[in-house]
Amino acid sequence: MKKKNYLLLGLTMLLCSCQDYLDKPASNDMDIDKAFATVIEAKKVMNDIYSEMYGNAYNVTARGVIYDCAADDGIGGYAPLWTDKVQFGMWTPDDGGGDGEEGSIPTIGFWKNTYARVRKANLFLENIDRAQGSEEDKVLMKAQVRFLRAFFYEELIRRFGGVIILDHSVDPNNYTELTNQPRNTFEESVEWVCNELETAARDLPSNVAATPNKVGMATSAACYACIARYVFRLPVRCLIQILLYHPSILISSVI
Numbered sequence: 001m002k003k004k005n006y007l008l009l010g011l012t013m014l015l016c017s018c019q020d021y022l023d024k025p026a027s028n029d030m031d032i033d034k035a036f037a038t039v040i041e042a043k044k045v046m047n048d049i050y051s052e053m054y055g056n057a058y059n060v061t062a063r064g065v066i067y068d069c070a071a072d073d074g075i076g077g078y079a080p081l082w083t084d085k086v087q088f089g090m091w092t093p094d095d096g097g098g099d100g101e102e103g104s105i106p107t108i109g110f111w112k113n114t115y116a117r118v119r120k121a122n123l124f125l126e127n128i129d130r131a132q133g134s135e136e137d138k139v140l141m142k143a144q145v146r147f148l149r150a151f152f153y154e155e156l157i158r159r160f161g162g163v164i165i166l167d168h169s170v171d172p173n174n175y176t177e178l179t180n181q182p183r184n185t186f187e188e189s190v191e192w193v194c195n196e197l198e199t200a201a202r203d204l205p206s207n208v209a210a211t212p213n214k215v216g217m218a219t220s221a222a223c224y225a226c227i228a229r230y231v232f233r234l235p236v237r238c239l240i241q242i243l244l245y246h247p248s249i250l251i252s253s254v255i
Contacts (some may be wrong), residue, residue, distance in 0.1 A: 039141070202220075
């Protein structure tokens, strides 16, 4: 009898403990509805996307690490550098998957990490219109994030050639639409990025240097600079296609 009483008492205590543990208090966890409730909240999301540009992933001269050092054109100033592994044939599948941090080869994780950045931008562009606030602010913010997404793609194309163009977010619980999806061609990828940059440029200021709290913000000049960097590195066949079908892109890049 005592054993039964002890057993019942133990089960009662266990159930009470579970009840207390499962009763989660009010949380400040961020979700889509909260993130885009107002323009002010949405700006925080946009600033997070801007922060993705900071670091060695897009700054190949950071800490003296430059891509020439991975070839025969340069020698790293100090060790250990990821370039040493490339130069001396020591790069193996076990090496890290960073974006170019000191000691990691930047192209290993760059594909995956870039699509994570693109997903952030896609989610922003899909949800910013629901935010309460100035429509003018929302137009400007959309243009900035459109520039950032195009910039991420531009850097991806520079490293890998043709890529998979995703202009919408993908359900993380259902990747069937990406199964065996082929890459766009190099020409298609470049054309898409240039069109995105040209579209973003229409709603961006040409210069923000005179506004201290906006230094570093995307501008129309930055859009055209990215287009120009692309256009003047393209093969002749690509230049001809752009000139025939999208002359405004080529013209805008040299004005």
